[in-house]
Amino acid sequence: MKKLILFICLGVFSANWASAQSRKYVSQFNQFQSYFNPGLTGYEGSTFRGFVRNQWAGFEGAPKTYFVSLEIDPSEIKGSGEENIVEGKNAIGVNLVKDQYGPFKDTEMVISYASRIRVGKSSNLRLGAAMNYSMVGLDGNNLTTEQADDPTVNQFLNSFANMTILDFNLGMALTSQNYYFSYAAHNLNRGGISSGDIFLESKPIVSIFQTGFRHSVTPNVSIFSHVMYRIQSDLPSTMEFNIKALLMEKVWVGVGHRIDYAFNMQLGYAMPKFKFGYAYEMPVSGSYLIPNPTHEFMLSYYLFRKSDSMRKVGDLIW
Template sequence: MRKQLTRIGVSLLIFGFRSVLFAQQNPTYTQYMYNPTTINPAYAASRESISIFGLYRNQWMGIDGAPKTANLGVTTPLQNSKLGLGVNFTNDHIGAMNENNIAVDLAYTVNLNAVYKLALGVKGNVNLLSLSYSKLNIYDQAGPFNYDDFSNKFSPNIGAGAYFYSDLAYLGLSVPQMFTVDYYDDVKRITMREYPVCYLMGGYIFDLGADWLLKPAFLSKISKGQTEMNVTANFLFQEKFTIGTSYRWNSSFSALTGFQIDSNWFIGYAYDFDTTKLNHYNVGTHELFMRFDWGGRWNSNTKSTRRFF
C-alpha cells in the first residue's frame, strides 16, 4: 500500500491535474564540476585536451518513477586556434516522461593577461520529449483524464555563457536554454513548460601543503524567481585521490569521491542523502561518472589544477 501511494504521489507531483504542467528543468548533477559544458558552453574552450565524459545518476532510489539521468559529452580544443568544441547527449527519464537533449557548444578564449583568461561560448540545443500518459497511475478512474501519448516532440533552443578563469580560480555565468518552451496537447488543455535557467558558478583552489589541495565551489541556479544553491568542498591528495562533501540548500547532503587511475582515466562517485520529507520514501541518490583525457598542451605546473576544475 505504501509503495502504491508513493507511486501515485510522485505521479501527481510530476504530472498532476492542473491547467499548466511543468516539465522538469535542466537535470541536476552533484558532480557538475567535471563536465560543466552541460550548463556553460564557454567551458569547452578552457580544456586543453580531448575529454570524453560519461555520467549516470539514479535519483531518489526506492521511489517508482523517480528521475534517472545519463549524460555523454566530448570536448576538444580545435587545432592551432583558441576555439573549443563540445558535444553533449543527455537522457532524462522521470516517470512517464522521457526527454533526450543533444547540444553542440562552440567557445573562444581571450587572454586577458598572463594569469587570467575569458572564454565566451554559444550552445545549440535540440530537445526530443516523449510522454506516455498511459503509464500513469490514475487515482480517480472516473475523473476526466483523456490525453493521448506523444513521442519525440521537437523543440530547438540556443544558449550562451561566459567563463572567467586562471589556473587556480574560475567564475562562470550561463543560460544554456534561453527560450521558454511550451508543449501542448491537441486541444491545448494542458501545457508542459520549460523555463530558461540561469547558472552562476565559481571556485578557488587553495594549496594546503603536504600534497593536499582544497577547492571550495558554489553553483547557483535561478529560474522563474526560484533559486537553488549548491556549495561544495573537495580535497585532492597527491593528484590522485579526491574526497569531498556538498550541500544543496534545503534539499540534500552529498559525499563525493574520485580516483585518478592514470594520466588518462578518472572515475568518481557521489551519494546524496535527501534532507526533505522525501527521505522517508527513498534510500538516496547515486551518481557515477568516468572521464578520459587524451593529448593536450598541459604543462607540469597546470595539469593538476586544471583537472581539479
C-alpha cells in the same frame, strides 16, 4: 510504490501543463561545466566524459540520468605543448543527456561552441553559445489520476505522445588557473520552436551562476571549492556547493550540500589521462523527498594530453 511515483510525476505534469518544470540535479556538477555553461566548453581541454545518476536507488520508477559528452580544443591537437591550453581560442562540444522519470523520457542534445580572449598571463574571458535539441516522450499508460474525467490528463491516457523542442543557451566566464566565475542563461527562446504533440507549451529561462577556487596547501594537498546558484521562474531558486581535497595528486575526498534538499559525500581517483568520481547523496531531513540514497558515477578521459608535458594533475583538474 509505483503508483506513488506516478502520482508525484502527474502532480508536476498537471500543475505546470503550460510550462516545462524540470531541473537536472548533479552532485558532481563541477565535472560538467560545459553542459551548464557553454562558455566553459574546453576549459579542461579535450575530454570525453560519462556519467550515471541513479536517484532514490531501490525505489520503483525512480529517476535515472545518463550523460556522455565530448569536448575538443583544436589547439591541443597541434601538440605544441601545455601552453596551448592557455592560448587556444576556440573549443567545441557535444553533450547527450537521457532522463527517465515516471511517465516521461527526455533525451537532450546540446552542441556548444566557446571562444576565448586572453586577458592576462593565465586568465581568459570565455564566451559561448549552444543549441539545445530535446526529445520528450510521454507514456500515457503510466499516467494515473485521482480526479475522474480530468480533461488535461485523459487526452493522453493509454497512449503515447512525443514532442521535440529546439532552444538556445548563452554563457560567459572569467577563468584562470586557480579560479573561475561564470554566468549562463538557458532556454532563451522559451521553447518557442517545437513540433509533435505539444504537451509542454513553453520553457522558462534559467539563469545559472557558477564559481570555483583551488589552493595548494602543501605539495601533496590541494583544496577545491565550487558553488552553483540557479534561478528558474517556475521553481524555487537553489544553491549548492561542494568542497574536496586532492591528496598525493591522485585521490580526492569531498562533501557537498544542495541547500534544503540533499547532502553528499564524494570520492575520486585522478591520473594524468583520466579521473573517476563517485558520489553518495542523501536527502536532508525536512526536504520531503523520498529517503532512498542516490548514487553517481563519473569518468573523464583526456584525449590529447601527454604525461611528460603536463604540470601536476592538481593544476589541471577541477
